[in-house]
Amino acid sequence: MPNTELSSAVNTLEMPENPHTDNVLCLENQVCFSLYSAANAMVRAYRPMLDKLDLTYPQYLVMLVLWQEQGISVKTLGDKLFLDSGTLTPLLKRLESKGLVSRGRSDQDERVRVLCLTPSGQALKREASEIPHLMRCKIGAELDDLKALKAMCDKALAQLHASID
Amino acid sequence: MPNTELSSAVNTLEMPENPHTDNVLCLENQVCFSLYSAANAMVRAYRPMLDKLDLTYPQYLVMLVLWQEQGISVKTLGDKLFLDSGTLTPLLKRLESKGLVSRGRSDQDERVRVLCLTPSGQALKREASEIPHLMRCKIGAELDDLKALKAMCDKALAQLHASID
DNA sequence: ATGATTTAAATTGTGTGCAATATAATTGTG
DNA sequence: CACAATTATATTGCACACAATTTAAATCAT
Structure with missing residues (x-):
């Protein structure tokens, strides 16, 4: 609809911009930026509370899942959290090294990890509540x-x- | 509204959990998890489009700001995007090395960077529109x-x- | 004016997210 | 049964986020 050609000719140095392009590319009109900023702020807000449990927010999410259901695979966990093994494998190793999670292997299928909570991992649920x-x-x-x-x-x-x- | 109490008793192996705790710590009840997942999905959805401009989503946000207003400082940019110099300094260096942004110094105050667009940076607005x-x-x-x-x-x-x- | 405080960026280190690739075990097919 | 395709993790590499610290410049207070 609008005069895109005209405006960008002007754009580059001194003149009023194309109102359409300008509007659409304006930060204040970006739903996604609001979503992104709110999500960042949310993770920041969790931090002081999660610091007391020595957990990051993604680690807390993993614990939430395992507090509900144990013995699941990395794949199942990833499907629930919308995260892949590239994110989860190192994260789970950190939880393991903190003594909260065990990373066993399935007997039926040697490929799959069987994720369970240690007693400390279980006990942490109370503090998180x-x-x-x-x-x-x-x-x-x-x-x-x-x-x-x-x-x-x-x-x-x-x-x-x-x-x- | 299913039998949450009953199921979670089974959950842990031996002990009934606090039904309140269980409900509250359930992933499905977490607003923040929805926010977090939606934000991640949003950034993923932008990726194929931004790849064509050789930009990441945070870089795109910086460009949005600079397409609106140039000559601002890192501080001002950070205030607009809710990001700090630890994130922005390396990001801006990448935009500089791509030839999209210049990182000058203020004459009045040698501490502050003055962020401007190069001609390529300006021109990219058209493709982003x-x-x-x-x-x-x-x-x-x-x-x-x-x-x-x-x-x-x-x-x-x-x-x-x-x-x- | 000078030393203390504040401020703007930069640096360092840790932990994600995720694409791309690698590895190894399982399954499907002829 | 061999062997190709699929599947489950793991690895690698890059770019954030952000806390904590550092550096250097500007401002304040005496």
Whole structure:
């Protein structure tokens, strides 16, 4: 629709930009930037709490999964967290070296790792149990807002997974 | 609303968990995990488009800012993007080595960098101008939903910034 | 004016994310 | 049964994020 050619000729040094391009490429109009910034801020906000458990946020996510279900493979874990072995293998080695997780092998299939919690890993669940409440205070939003935010993130995630490329 | 208590008793091997704890620490109830996953998926979705411009997503954000306003400092850029010099300095050096950005020094204050676009950096705006539209197709959401998502991310971000620890 | 404080960038080190590739075990096929 | 294709992890390399520290320049306070 608009005069793209004209504006970029001008663009390069001194003159008013193409209003369309300018609008669209404006930081304030970028949903994705808001998403990205909010996610970064969220991880930062978790840090002081997770420091007390000697966990990073991705490590905390892995623990959440294992507190729910043990004996799963790296593949299953990756499917739940939308992360691949390139991320998870070193992360799981760190959790193992902290004595929280064991990385066994399946008897049926020598390729697959069987991920379980050590007693310390299990015990850490109790210390973690207050984190969700503390975090809800930090975000300080209404429950309905949080539900709506989660619903929309899940929807966007599903859409992005659907359109693989 | 299934029998969460019953199932988690089985979970751990021997002991019934606190049903409250179990619910709260469940991955499916984590707003932050949705936010985190959506943000990761979003960056992944940008990748094939940004590859054509030889930019990463954070580099694209820097270019968005500089397409709007040049001659700003690293500090100002960091304030806009919520990123610090530890992230931006190496990123800006990469943009400089690609010939997109110049990193001058202020005359008034020798400490501050003055960030400007090279002609190539300016010219890249034209190629980038189609990205927002392509991205909107990938997310495939209604405009109202996107506005709502952005509004809630911005609100959460503001809250998290307000409660500095 | 000078020493202390503040400020802007840069540096260092750790831990992701993820593409690309490698390795090894399992499965499918003729 | 051999052998090609698939699958589960692991490895490598690059680019963030960010805490912590350092360096150097500017400002403040006496």
